[in-house]
Amino acid sequence: MQLEDYFNFLAPDDIRLKGTRIGIETILFDYLFRAKTPEEIAQTYTSLTLEQVYATILYYLHNKQIVDAYMKDWLEWGDRMREEQRRNPNPVVERLRKLKAEKMAIPTHGAQVSHR
Numbered sequence: 001m002q003l004e005d006y007f008n009f010l011a012p013d014d015i016r017l018k019g020t021r022i023g024i025e026t027i028l029f030d031y032l033f034r035a036k037t038p039e040e041i042a043q044t045y046t047s048l049t050l051e052q053v054y055a056t057i058l059y060y061l062h063n064k065q066i067v068d069a070y071m072k073d074w075l076e077w078g079d080r081m082r083e084e085q086r087r088n089p090n091p092v093v094e095r096l097r098k099l100k101a102e103k104m105a106i107p108t109h110g111a112q113v114s115h116r
Contacts, residue, residue: 003062006055013073017052025074027056028067 007024008016015024022045030036030044038057042050060067089097 003055003059006052007059013070013077015070017048017056020047020052022048023074024056024059024067025071027053028060028071031057031060032071 006018008018010016016022017024017027026045027041027048030041031038036044038050038053042048042053045053
């Protein structure tokens with residue numbers, strides 16, 4: 001089996017583990033930025049095998065420059081999407097934020113709590 005056989009190369013910016021919807025960025029983010037061990041990652045994503053996690057890390061190590069660029073693009077895309085959501089919030093999310101702010105503004109001192 002070739003290392004590439006573990007993956008579906010759907011697009012230059014979309015590499016997923018075969019038989020899953022999980023992209024390599026998911027595993028590599030935990031490995032590179034959260035310092036999780038392969039075993040911890042496999043426990044988090046129970047649809048993956050430990051072999052698939054190791055294959056992803058090995059793919060990264062063998063293609064470091066390409067995968068570093070892939071990860072950089074993915075992180076920048078995430079930043080752009082969060083900024084877009086911040087500038088144009090979903091009306092439901094905005095309403096929930098407003099309700100939460102109103103709830104937090106209600107003074108609670110003097111209120112009696114029943115312990116039944």
